[in-house]
Amino acid sequence: MDQGAAYTSIVMVTLVMMWACALAINPVTTTNCYVHTAMKHLVEKPGCRPHELVVFGCWGRCDTNEVPSLDPPFVEAYHPVCTLTNYEDVKVKLPDCDPEVDPTYTYQSALSCGCANIDDSSTKYSYRPDYFVSEK
Numbered sequence: 036m037d038q039g040a041a042y043t044s045i046v047m048v049t050l051v052m053m054w055a056c057a058l059a060i061n062p063v064t065t066t067n068c069y070v071h072t073a074m075k076h077l078v079e080k081p082g083c084r085p086h087e088l089v090v091f092g093c094w095g096r097c098d099t100n101e102v103p104s105l106d107p108p109f110v111e112a113y114h115p116v117c118t119l120t121n122y123e124d125v126k127v128k129l130p131d132c133d134p135e136v137d138p139t140y141t142y143q144s145a146l147s148c149g150c151a152n153i154d155d156s157s158t159k160y161s162y163r164p165d166y167f168v169s170e171k
Contacts, residue, residue, distance in 0.1 A: 068095035068117035068148045082136030083129045090125075090144055093117045097150030113152070120149040 071094035078086045095117040102111045122143040132138040 066096045066098045066150070068093060068097060068150050070094075070145045070148050076142065078129060078140055078142075080129060080132070080136070080140060083132035083138065086129050086131065088127065088142070090142060091146075093119055093145050093148035095148065095150075115150040115152050117148055118151050118153055119143060119145050119147075120151070121145075121147040 071092050074090050074092040074094070076088045076090045076092075078088060097115040097117055099114045101113075103109065104111055122145050124141050125144045126139055126141045129138040129140050
C-alpha cells in the first residue's frame with residue numbers, strides 16, 4: 036500500500052469513528068444547567084469576621100463551540116456558561132461584626148439556571164471545587 040492509500044484509509048477510519056461517536060452522544064441529555072443547593076460562599080465584609088454561607092447557585096455544562104475562520108479574529112466563538120436565569124435577593128445578619136457595622140448582607144440565591152453568554156467585565160466566574168458542601 037502506498038502512502039496516499041494509507042493516508043486515505045486513516046482518514047476514512049477516523050471519520051467513521053467520529054461518526055459513530057456522534058451517534059452515541061445525545062446532545063439533549065449531555066448538557067444541562069441546574070440549581071445546586073449546597074454551594075459554599077465565604078462572606079468577607081469590612082468590619083465583620085469572614086462567615087461561610089450555604090447558598091443556592093448554578094452548576095452544569097453548556098453546549099459550546101468554536102468555528103474556524105480565515106479572517107480575523109480567525110475564530111467565531113460561542114461559550115455560554117451555566118448562570119442565574121431567575122433569582123431572589125436574600126438578606127442575612129452576619130453573626131460576628133463590629134458594633135458600628137451594619138451586619139446585614141444581601142446575596143442572590145438561584146431560583147432557576149440556564150446557559151447564557153455573560154459579560155466578563157461585570158461578572159466574577161470560576162470553578163472552585165471547595166464551593167461544594169461535603170456530605171460528612
